Amino acid sequence: MTHALKPGDMIGVLGSGQLGRMIAMAAARLGLRTHIYCPDPGPAFDVCARHTMAAYDDEAALAAFADSVGLVSYEFENVPAGTAAFLAARCPVRPGAKALATSQDRFVEKTFLNGIGIATAPFAVVDSLADLKTAVARLGRPSILKTRRLGYDGKGQVMIRNGHDLAQAFDTVGTAPSILEGFVPFAREVSVIGARGLDGAFAAFDVCENEHEEHILARTLVPARIDADTARAAMDMAGRIAAALDYVGVLTVEMFLVEEGGAQRIVVNEIAPRVHNSGHWTIDGAVTSQFEQHVRAICGWPLGSPRRHGRIDMHNLIGAQGHDWETLLQTPGVCLHLYGKHEARAGRKMGHWTRVTPEG
Ligand code: AMP
Numbered sequence: 001m002t003h004a005l006k007p008g009d010m011i012g013v014l015g016s017g018q019l020g021r022m023i024a025m026a027a028a029r030l031g032l033r034t035h036i037y038c039p040d041p042g043p044a045f046d047v048c049a050r051h052t053m054a055a056y057d058d059e060a061a062l063a064a065f066a067d068s069v070g071l072v073s074y075e076f077e078n079v080p081a082g083t084a085a086f087l088a089a090r091c092p093v094r095p096g097a098k099a100l101a102t103s104q105d106r107f108v109e110k111t112f113l114n115g116i117g118i119a120t121a122p123f124a125v126v127d128s129l130a131d132l133k134t135a136v137a138r139l140g141r142p143s144i145l146k147t148r149r150l151g152y153d154g155k156g157q158v159m160i161r162n163g164h165d166l167a168q169a170f171d172t173v174g175t176a177p178s179i180l181e182g183f184v185p186f187a188r189e190v191s192v193i194g195a196r197g198l199d200g201a202f203a204a205f206d207v208c209e210n211e212h213e214e215h216i217l218a219r220t221l222v223p224a225r226i227d228a229d230t231a232r233a234a235m236d237m238a239g240r241i242a243a244a245l246d247y248v249g250v251l252t253v254e255m256f257l258v259e260e261g262g263a264q265r266i267v268v269n270e271i272a273p274r275v276h277n278s279g280h281w282t283i284d285g286a287v288t289s290q291f292e293q294h295v296r297a298i299c300g301w302p303l304g305s306p307r308r309h310g311r312i313d314m315h316n317l318i319g320a321q322g323h324d325w326e327t328l329l330q331t332p333g334v335c336l337h338l339y340g341k342h343e344a345r346a347g348r349k350m351g352h353w354t355r356v357t358p359e360g
Pocket of ligand 1: 121151155181185189212215254269270
């Protein structure tokens with residue numbers, strides 16, 4: 001195995017949120033240590049062997065970080081390209097630059113997906129109000145104007161409905177380089193979380209069905225309400241995307257499930273080059289968790305089994321819902337995870353819980 005790590009070695013992770021925390025916990029279970037690098041303190045700092053608090057353009061701090069680890073991974077897709085390139089000159093960065101560049105820009109991402117034969121919403125580049133007018137004339141209403149970069153949880157986007165003034169929509173979002181997306185009349189939102197190893201092996205968890213509230217994931221159900229053939233096609237798409245990106249690690253593909261005339265089809269919304277909230281159930285509900293799978297993949301180890309232990313119901317604890325922890329501790333069958341955040345601000349992910357019901 002090229003560049004494989006051994007138990008006792010240190011992995012580096014950019015980002016100190018709950019995803020980094022759960023990666024570090026999975027790494028610890030496999031005898032690895034984690035060095036977290038982030039400009040701000042966060043829940044991952046509490047569970048790692050080392051941390052560095054420094055800016056993503058602090059070259060001295062980045063060089064010391066790279067020297068201390070066998071490889072670098074990350075918990076978020078907006079790692080600055082310069083940071084990734086600086087680190088990659090010193091140690092393996094997994095997933096690599098192609099995954100970051102593709103997933104950081106909605107136009108590049110959709111062009112890549114269409115190029116490997118995967119359907120997305122129809123889209124057009126919007127750099128000016130004139131572009132927006134032309135795009136709306138082509139894609140119709142409703143349609144969605146989104147910034148090409150740095151959007152998440154519905155931020156940096158505006159729905160253009162009948163009567164919506166285009167100049168106003170452009171001022172809200174379009175002054176940053178943007179795309180207009182045609183509206184996809186989906187029945188459900190689903191995701192596929194898969195992992196590709198250093199040897200090119202691929203393994204996906206079963207398709208997840210995701211419910212959002214105010215653009216934030218509220219609940220994940222597995223198995224998703226999806227035909228067996230469509231589920232296989234969705235998992236196969238994730239494998240093709242991973243292979244085309246030369247990917248190493250866990251990757252998430254967010255998808256729309258469209259139902260027309262009794263048939264189902266998949267339209268890909270976006271790629272997250274990382275572990276994902278819709279995969280948190282795998283800690284309690286699968287043979288190998290998404291976090292362990294990510295660690296195995298980036299370390300050059302064999303992938304684990306993604307097999308499910310039963311039917312899955314995962315709920316996020318958002319904002320004040322975090323105060324429910326005492327009740328949840330007393331609820332039979334609930335596996336509770338708290339991220340150790342002190343302040344339950346609105347919209348903040350405080351924890352999650354999972355219930356696994358054996359299938360008959
Ligand atoms: P995004 O930030 O691209 O993940 O979008 C946030 C949410 O907006 C998605 O989870 C969907 O619920 C909705 N959405 C985004 N794009 C579209 C689209 N083209 N058609 C319909 N709904 C969309």
